[in-house]
Amino acid sequence: MTGQRYRSWTLTAFCCGLVVLALTVGTGAAATADGTDAVQADETDDVDAEIGNGGVVTTGQGGIVTVPINLTGTETATVNVGFNDVNFNLTFEVVNGDSDGRVRARINTFQMGQTNFSASVNETTAAAVTAVAEGDSIRNASMLPLGGEPGIVGPAEPTVYDVNVTYDGEELDVGTLQILGQGNVSAESWTLPDSRVGTLETASDVRAAVADGDLTRDESIARGDGVVFSVEDDSWEGVLTAATAGYDNDTAPTLAFRDLATGQPWTDGITETYRFSFSVVSAGLDTQQRVDVAGSIANDSLRVVPDVANSTLYVIADTDSLVFESGPSTIRETTYEANLTADVSPGDEGPNAAVDEFSVVGRQVAFDAATLDLDAEDDATVTGTTTVAPGTTLPARLNGTDTLQRSSTAVVGANGTFEAAFDLSDVTDDTSVRLSVPDVPRATLDGTVEAVDESGGMDGGGSGETTGTEATDSTDDDGMDDEATGVTTTEPVGTTEAPGGEATTTQATGPGFSATVAVLAVLGTIVLARRRAD
Template sequence: MTETNLTPALVSLLLLSLVATSSPAVGAAPGQHDGEAVSQTLQTDGTAPAATSPVALSAASEASFAEGTVRETVGDRATINITIGHGESGRLIAGTADKGYRAVIKFDDDDFDGEVSLRMNTYLAGNHTGSGERQAWSAEAGDDVERVNLTTEPLDEPIEPATYDLKVRTDGELQDIDLLVLSEPSVSSLAFGTAPGEQFGESRKEMNLTETDSVAMGDVLVATVHTQGVFGILDAQPGEDDTERFRSLVQSPNTSFSLELDKENWAREPPEVAIGRSFENDAFHVIPAPENDTVYVTMDPDALEFTDGRATVRADDRYEATFELDEDSQVISSDERVKATVQFTERSVTIEAGEEDQLRLPPTSNATVNGTTTVAPGTILNFRVRENEMFSQSIETTVQANRTFALPLNLSEVLPGANVSVSAYNYDAEARGYVRDPWTEPSEPTTPVSEPPLATTVEPTPTEADERTTNTTARPTTTENTPTTEETDASAGASTTETVTASPAAASNEPAGTTAQATTAEGPGFTGAVAGIALVGFALLVTRRREN
């Protein structure tokens, strides 16, 4: 009997092979095998090449889900991102038989970037429309969906809102597992907005959209619908672009969109916008934005067709729009409906003239004229500026989000006193005024110059007045009898002060009934100290008269 010698390396390899073949696949329940083993590579201690188990281990390219659990709404498009070896191929298994839906999608990384993005139209998944499961799956540019195999029976209606398994395999080996969570559709809100008329037909990024319930004649009318569960349905509609597919969508049993005059102003049924004829007249441009669950329905009001034969919308008309996701679409259990109203107004511009309806502009390079308007924010307004009835300059400005504007003027070379007029092209708006003198007519109140404090007027208290003789007027005395007058400069802002010197005898000749008067002095020299000395002298004089 021949004895076989097993080297340590061979023993290790056999043990690892036994472990690999007895281990359950990733995602299987303990003790179960689903036949999808995860590939593994076994390394030696570095002295020999890597070894691979011939039973359960392979050199399959690694692959994984890039973003974890995928969440989407039934009726929308789910994006499943997979990381894989550069230029490699793989298979995605979506769903399980017990959930009634299971599909196998073979994909290729054609652009060798190591990333594959697969898109699942959840409205078409399950082949309930009869178009084939292949129509439900696509890949982003640079990648390719080679083949799709639906392993369960075709569904009678769209796939149910539920949680579905996701698995990715390469070379027959299971690489990663995750989940696809599908929820029920809903319609959240409808709001109106506007944009400059020349932006009709542009992309959402190029359009200056402002939400409002008031739209000027000639501007773009935008109905913004926030909804989930329509983007897959929209993709499944016939048409060469999003606008044509939206037309098919709203004229199908799945959804509806209407625009009619407000019923409050009509005794009978008000006229509606003829949706089909309006589409034919290029009145609509539709921009789906599934990344934020929004559909922008932009309209050219001048191109809308009406059921009563009217030519176009009219100023002061008020309209009500309705968007509905119908239960006949089978993606929703009951109708979801949202409404909004909007009113059309005349195009107008108002220039703010200020007090007395006159512009008072500074002779500077940054003078500004402000105003308001009814036109859409983002609109460019053109103005003509005249100086003394002579053409001076043409200026344009952009309407801000709150429908105001600021017109910059360069008046640095215009002399104060010159007449100025500002008018808007194509609008009945004009304001007149003049260039003010910044020295004699400042725009802001000037800061007052500091003045010396005024002297305080000293009034006798009631007690002092009761003790005095009522027919005596107190005056200060000096040793000289000659009256002396001192004057201060009135131009300096101070009043003239006279100091009269009289003898006691002259003081006694004052007529009866004369009361003491306090003098208010202004200007330099009359301080608190002087006022105090005068008060003391006055008290001494009163005391002396009492003694006499």
């Protein structure tokens, strides 16, 4: 029996080996016949995809989130978000058009899947999912029905949504999209030179101005300078981006902001409930001033720059040309309150309000000197402080007798300091001058220019320093004040020319002595000494 069992097992194994071999050969023949099956199998084995950021992406309600998809062995993949557990069913394909192995899909969580737009839910969803890189693309974005009509009313609810990436029906990676409820909002005021207000058109421009030191945090704004109100929050991103679809130009974010802030309808017809408001009102005037948002945008004194990558919205205003709908017609030197309220999900947790105050002050200059006391040199400097924005270029002028005119510029530093330099190397001694800063009313300072003594001082005993309290020194080398002691000085007996062409004087000093008398006195002393010796 044992031998029979052995023979039977051997036969069975042999037969099975034939079957396996036959199947293998048959499969190979089929693959060779059409030339595709084996290749597809190999390609599928080499395909992979993963969700970047460790598989977790986060945004606030109404925000925009970027989902990075890394691809290997394929240029396309399907991304699914939500499904049964949260009754949300977004699906779309990513296409790696630039062949860099990565597609970043940007999802507008305010817009995706909404049914209260004038467009169909799938058209709205297709507009809500875009590719970050120009070479990449998104296709077939849609909401799949889950036992009823697809879509949602209002922005996606705060919760955790499952995300997976598939290729040819095979799941390659999983992750989550977390939408957070409304939280704390950060708001700040910044100051900007008037000349730079019109140059901030993109988020890159704003970041460059910060790097250059031209855009600085400050709640004290000089009248005529720019004020920038920044709001760091997710809530504005989705609704403002969706609203820009109604405009096709560089000012689209500003025009969409105008529509939302003033309650005007826009082309996609979203219900008026989902909006945000913006106001700037005075806090220290008898008659309250309120900025006319639409009017200020119309005259280009108010613009909006979104920085979606950093969840920050910049509202930029030129204080000199803002339009007011109530109160005085021009800005005043007082305190103002800016308020941006995002109302993306009414009735839930209440809107997010970003509030900050800034004060408008006069354009002022304070010199470090009470009077000017300048050296006649090629780099005579004047210093001071000012209320105007850092980065501002202030023109400075120096006028004096004998048609003296000099011009210079001073760039305001981060702490409000400035320094203007003048070439006064050819100015004669004791020339009266007046310094002025044309851009700042009544910013003048009087003084004199004094020749430099190449031997180490200044003619006339001046120090050459511009200080607020120092006057020309009236003491001699012995420290005695001539006027106080009654000591007088004789007129010069001759002059010599110092290096550089400066005239110096030589003189004898002493009560009533001249040069001749001094020589005779010395000779008389010598003769007398000899006689005594004899």
